[in-house]
Amino acid sequence: MKLTRRQRHITHQTLIYAAAALVSVICVFPFYNAILTSLRTGQELFLTNYLPTSFHWENYVNALMVNGIARSLLNSFIVASVTVGICLLVSITAAFALARIKFKGRKYILFTILCVSMFPQVAVLSGMFELVRFLGLYDSLGALILSYTTFSLPFTVWVLTTFMKSLPVELEEAAIVDGAGLWVIISRIFAPIMGPSLVTTGLLAFIGAWNEFMFALTFIISNEQRTVPVAIGMLQGASQFELPWGNIMAASVVVTLPIIVMVLIFQKRIVSGLTSGAVKG
């Protein structure tokens, strides 16, 4: 049976919309389910239901206050912001040199930086442990800022270099003709127009630092210094078999919402930041 052009078009469209709907549901459902669970208490938790049945906010109060998630949120925010700040500051000049100046060894440096950004964190764990203890940073947020630089810095250098490469050459040519030095070129010409790229790179690095688990689990032992991922990972009930799912889901929603909101606001930039490295090689 041969379909007419119009019939084929309709089938095609229907398939696309069905697939789009399915994808959206699969992507959002686990988070939706977490929100539903976070609003339930007592026996309700254990009756599987796909629609909201009640709105209890106790879990949120419990998670934030009793379980100390509020404190952890602050810790995570401090660690991620300071790490990203330091990394961006150091990266701007490095990325400028790597993207705009031809010199011997440039390729090797770029390659090394790429390698460092991909190597397994556990490979530096014991060396970092020694360094952290030597600097007296054990069980403090400083330990995390130090160790997060390991993976944040290569990432920011790499992404900023890709961004800088994409800017037109004429930018600095004019400045060079006018007699501007490298520092003037960086601070007066590049820094201002790098704004959007800095925001994108910073945001991606911030998410990376916000989500880190292994270093945070290893270098922090006291509850007051914990970051969000460890705090959530460690939430325990009265016994191993009585996990406080309501509280856990409430905490999960609280720490995820800000990130989701940020990501949705900066959607386009994030996508371009994520993919810039891949397409241009």
Place this chain on the structure above:
Amino acid sequence: MNHHSESLPSKGSSSKANLQSEVIPQKKKRSLQQRRSRAAWILIAPALILLASVAGWPLLRTLFYSFTDAALDTPDVYNMVGFDNYLSWVDGESFGVLADPLWWKAVLNTLWFTGISVSFELFFGMLLAMLMNQKFRGQGLVRAAILVPWAIPTIVTAKMWGWMFHDQYGVINDLLTRVGIIHEPLAWIAEADLSMWAVVFADVWKTVPFMALMLLAALQMISADLYEAARVDGATAWQRFTRITLPLIMPAMIVALIFRVMDALRVFDLIYVLTSNSEATISISGYAREQMVSYQQMGSGSAASVLVFMMVAGIAACFLYIGRMNDEGKENK
């Protein structure tokens, strides 16, 4: 090309030019280049120094500790034990990480996890990218939706899926029962054979969006004319896919694959939280950390870390080698 500066008069290139004004004219060209490259090194220095101290140094120290018998709480007290942490024989019995069945189990787990989850991610990522490459209303909404899994912290992913996989109250068992695929609840997390699949599901859910976005970016750069020409020539949809789409997105696909494989090989947090690092799912990173932190053995923990590093580096080198062969093959054609 990039830098016309070489042909510029030295007075206009940099404030440092004055310092080197004695340079004889014939060498001016070279000296400008030299000055720029010296400036480049100065600009990179802070990043390199920082990177050397937070990545290079700890890496070397980890290598050093792998040859000692140090304990985690007293890292200053140690004896050099050579390769004993890796492998040693005492009275016909072998010891060390390489003689530990759990290490090999972890290697197997990690390779299995990486192979299966990255394959699924590539397959579904490709489908999703092709869907997103179509024009349809509500596209913005779908793109927003697929960013949600990517944005959710891994630990939260682990907890959410842990709850969904719950044997008694989880929605996965509930849905599967309602559809009639299973008749009694499965112990997704507790059962050894199933728990790795639970980890794979959660990982695929979280990382397909990344894969899809990478592939989509490559798809969008293919000119529509190519497809039009192929259609005129009577190429089928499958031919258009294998002859136009695949070859053109191959470079981006390989980059995305390398990123994902490297990421999957170092998996730790998802497994640590979802299945509590159980033997059935423990990864090489999880093993190394367990040796070091749970058993306080800095020596064998470091040895395991070094092995993890070597394994990941080896696989990365293979990828690069294949990539290079691929490039050369193209040039020869």
